[in-house]
Amino acid sequence: MNRNDTIFTEQLLPCGKTFPNRLVKVAMYEHLSPIPGGPPNDFHYELYSAWSKHDWGMIVTGNVQVSQQHLTLGRDMVVPQVLTNQTIQPFQRLAQVMHGDQHSQSLAIMQLSHAGRQSSNILGGRLPFVSPLGPSAVRFGHSKRNEGVISNIFHRLLFQTPKAMSSADIDNVVSEFVRGASLALQSDFDGVQLHVAHGSQFLSPKSNTRTDEYSYHSLLLLSRIVNAIREVVPRDFVLGIKFNTSDYSLFEGSEAKVAQEERALTHLRQVVSWRTVDFIEISGGDYENPEFMLNSSSITSAKNPRQAFFAHFSSKLMKELSSVTSSDQCAPLILLTGGLRSPAHLYTALRSGHAHLLGIGRASVLCPNLPTVLKRRRAAEADLSSDVTPFKPEPDLRFWPSGREPWRCIRKHFPKVKLIGAGVGMAWYVVMIRRLAKERIRRVDDQNGKKFEQQECFEPDYNTRGLGAITKMWVWIDAPELQQTNSISLAIYVLMLVLMWYLYLGSRSFLFDSH
Numbered sequence: 264m265n266r267n268d269t270i271f272t273e274q275l276l277p278c279g280k281t282f283p284n285r286l287v288k289v290a291m292y293e294h295l296s297p298i299p300g301g302p303p304n305d306f307h308y309e310l311y312s313a314w315s316k317h318d319w320g321m322i323v324t325g326n327v328q329v330s331q332q333h334l335t336l337g338r339d340m341v342v343p344q345v346l347t348n349q350t351i352q353p354f355q356r357l358a359q360v361m362h363g364d365q366h367s368q369s370l371a372i373m374q375l376s377h378a379g380r381q382s383s384n385i386l387g388g389r390l391p392f393v394s395p396l397g398p399s400a401v402r403f404g405h406s407k408r409n410e411g412v413i414s415n416i417f418h419r420l421l422f423q424t425p426k427a428m429s430s431a432d433i434d435n436v437v438s439e440f441v442r443g444a445s446l447a448l449q450s451d452f453d454g455v456q457l458h459v460a461h462g463s464q465f466l467s468p469k470s471n472t473r474t475d476e477y478s479y480h481s482l483l484l485l486s487r488i489v490n491a492i493r494e495v496v497p498r499d500f501v502l503g504i505k506f507n508t509s510d511y512s513l514f515e516g517s518e519a520k521v522a523q524e525e526r527a528l529t530h531l532r533q534v535v536s537w538r539t540v541d542f543i544e545i546s547g548g549d550y551e552n553p554e555f556m557l558n559s560s561s562i563t564s565a566k567n568p569r570q571a572f573f574a575h576f577s578s579k580l581m582k583e584l585s586s587v588t589s590s591d592q593c594a595p596l597i598l599l600t601g602g603l604r605s606p607a608h609l610y611t612a613l614r615s616g617h618a619h620l621l622g623i624g625r626a627s628v629l630c631p632n633l634p635t636v637l638k639r640r641r642a643a644e645a646d647l648s649s650d651v652t653p654f655k656p657e658p659d660l661r662f663w664p665s666g667r668e669p670w671r672c673i674r675k676h677f678p679k680v681k682l683i684g685a686g687v688g689m690a691w692y693v694v695m696i697r698r699l700a701k702e703r704i705r706r707v708d709d710q711n712g713k714k715f716e717q718q719e720c721f722e723p724d725y726n727t728r729g730l731g732a733i734t735k736m737w738v739w740i741d742a743p744e745l746q747q748t749n750s751i752s753l754a755i756y757v758l759m760l761v762l763m764w765y766l767y768l769g770s771r772s773f774l775f776d777s778h
């Protein structure tokens with residue numbers, strides 16, 4: 264047997280579904296719908312067909328919001344209010360595209376999410392200055408104080424203090440998730456993943472200051488959602504969760520880190536004991552502190568590919584699982600995501616027992632055919648466990664390409680604004696996701712056989728840098744809503760662009776900006 268074969272072995276989930284290998288294209292918000300959100304469109308279909316041709320074990324959609332009034336930055340896919348043949352049809356088409364041709368056995372998973380207090384003003388799907396719902400009335404960004412008056416004003420403009428959910432609101436959220444799962448089921452998705460990471464608001468003392476049972480039993484909402492979904496789906500419907508290892512603490516430092524890890528482990532022990540979850544994705548951070556988006560090279564040097572971002576935590580969980588549930592068919596598979604960008608990262612994670620499944624986000628945009636590339640390298644009989652060459656080079660995201668930023672002196676005096684989303688890095692990948700979708704649309708329209716060949720080799724645009732990425736993310740000339748626009752929506756669009764651009768310019772944390 265080829266010593267590199269561990270990745271391409273069939274996997275079995277507790278629900279009974281199988282899939283061909285351990286490579287998972289994880290959730291990435293596509294930013295391809297109209298600003299008020301909506302169903303998938305041609306851009307989504309083209310995008311997902313770029314992945315479905317390449318033998319990924321599992322493909323997960325970007326977050327599909329269960330509440331039309333709780334989008335992230337707009338352009339999210341949204342679960343329709345009412346499920347009818349007509350509203351389900353675009354999702355059916357998406358599932359069909361994600362399943363690829365008849366030989367493909369990849370699983371198509373829909374990620375369901377409720378943005379809660381992280382839902383932004385205006386872009387979040389509510390009337391301006393209408394509060395979103397959250398566990399408690401604690402504003403997003405509240406823990407970062409003393410950032411300056413202008414910064415605070417802008418941040419308050421973008422994020423309102425949420426309204427604490429009443430028990431009726433909570434019941435409603437449960438039924439929204441159930442509607443999301445029913446949508447996935449009726450659209451022929453293989454399952455759903457619940458997004459409980461990057462700001463899991465009921466689980467975190469940062470955002471949950473309630474005094475009712477949702478405080479002392481912080482998993483209560485999640486358990487209600489999981490149980491309610493299990494009641495309406497067949498046993499072989501996949502149910503996964505994306506879980507946070509590190510947004511549990513208001514404090515920083517190693518003691519707090521240990522305490523929050525222990526809290527996360529305690530939660531996961533309980534989740535495992537439910538015996539109703541098929542896989543658990545390990546991630547961390549939230550949009551105030553987006554650890555999940557750290558540049559992989561800053562954490563995992565090429566010489567030390569052992570440390571994927573959350574590998575330490577997931578290996579602890581794996582050890583617990585193997586001691587508690589050694590032959591338990593109901594034990595969930597562990598999916599590790601964050602910083603896996605070369606063959607060595609993948610093989611080391613498996614051989615070191617860090618995970619069963621390997622989650623790939625940004626590298627799947629740079630290299631949508633990653634499983635094919637990996638197979639090709641494997642066929643060359645190389646020992647891939649020491650191959651630290653990234654599948655594709657990472658972008659240079661300095662804000663100004665030359666390194667000599669002409670307006671550095673102006674920016675120094677610019678009022679700083681707390682991080683919005685995950686900064687320049689997020690913007691660059693959103694632009695590349697759009698490029699991947701659009702290039703394919705152009706080529707598919709053109710019936711020329713030669714162009715079809717080119718379709719296979721997507722090239723990211725490395726000439727787009729930080730400033731270009733932010734501009735292109737927000738100025739999308741062929742955006743769906745601009746195809747039939749009126750002057751009021753155009754004015755709102757322009758106003759929003761100016762605001763977003765300002766926020767990025769003033770953002771305190773340019774994660775990928777080497778200055």
Ligand SMILES: Cc1cc2nc3c(=O)[nH]c(=O)nc-3n(C[C@H](O)[C@H](O)[C@H](O)COP(=O)(O)O)c2cc1C
Nearest residue numbers: 289290291292325326555601602623624625692693
């Ligand atoms: C453009 C972009 C959008 C993302 N959107 C989501 C999302 O919708 N849901 C989610 O759970 N994670 C999202 N993430 C986080 C990724 O799933 C993943 O956790 C993160 O990128 C780290 O993995 P990587 O190092 O392989 O990229 C997003 C990341 C990027 C770059």
